[in-house]
Amino acid sequence: MSYEIKLLFTVLVVVGLMQLQTLVVAEPQVPCYFIFGDALVDSGNNNKLVTAGKANYLPYGIDFPQGVTGRFTNGRTIADIIGQFLGFPNFIPPYALATDQQISTGVNYGSAYAGIRQETGRTEGERVTFDMQLQNHEAVMSRLSRLQQNNTFTQDYLKKCIYLVNIGSDDYINNYLMPNNYPTSHIYTTGQYAAVLTQQYSQQLTTLYNLGARKIVVYGLGLIGCAPTEITRFGTDGKTCVESINNAVGLFNDRLKPVVDLLNSDFSDARFTFINLTNIQETQGGEVLPNVACCQVRPFDGQCIPNSVFCSVRALSLWYVGFHPTETVNTIFATRSYSALSAMDASPYDISHLARL
């Protein structure tokens, strides 16, 4: 089976129209929006950490209104674009910078190289693991309770928020797929690894529920075997992508969807939903574009070389960096998670429905 990633330019027109619409919406559809995950959502939390895994230099951010911020792409992340669809006038601030005044509309805890597992990404340096992001959220919840001075009010308020979680890619890229640096691939088969990862993830999502979250968006993993740096590392054997990696990650996704269904039945007052990024990638019609990065990447971690040259037409590029998509692709991901084209994109709800529930 070969995977092709395509772009449909009409989608970009539709997205343009949706953005215009959000400009005239006065109130966001939900009072608050909290973001958890890795480089796909990080908006600057790694800037002050001791790590090679940061994006606070050019050519990151060349298409972002505020320029370089620590986002791992040329423009907006998936989480940024969904925030705009939800009607938030400003981007949700990174945890590292969020003020008391800002936390009531949400916080972005995302950190590049973070994983479900604690050791994931450690060869790159410091990062805020998903467990630590949940601890940071607990601290923010205490701050918010103190500010709002009414626990009943705060609990009701938090139930209305959207919680977006996009984590797990690095548990493959910067863990299982680096057999010289991490032991997991020597201990577990791909099937066993998918099982232990999703089991831990399920507990972490339960923690998020226990901290008051009731509208939770869980992202499945995309086609990591199509990422340019993974192709460089492993080769494709004449195929478009590294199929063994896509198959391994598919096992994780296949286990994650039932976890989401089980959480919905265990916690009947909560709504969890699963986004199938693989489906969005595979069913996006249009031009076939190559799996190459737009910027010049460092071989050891796939990040842009500081101040290196980059492609001039980002709209025609799938990947900005060795592992991270361009804003164009992020826009497609965000659009179809917000307004699903079919139940395969988002199940049981897309984000626009989740917001209204």
Ligand SMILES: *[C@@H]1O[C@H](CO)[C@@H](O)[C@H](O)[C@H]1NC(C)=O
């Ligand atoms: C606390 O919030 C609840 C729910 O919004 C409200 O009904 C109640 O009157 C509030 N209590 C005080 C003391 O303001």
Ligand SMILES: *[C@@H]1O[C@H](CO)[C@@H](O)[C@H](O)[C@H]1NC(C)=O
């Ligand atoms: C996600 O979508 C792909 C492509 O349509 C499909 O093969 C896969 O089974 C889906 N995964 C889940 C967990 O629904």
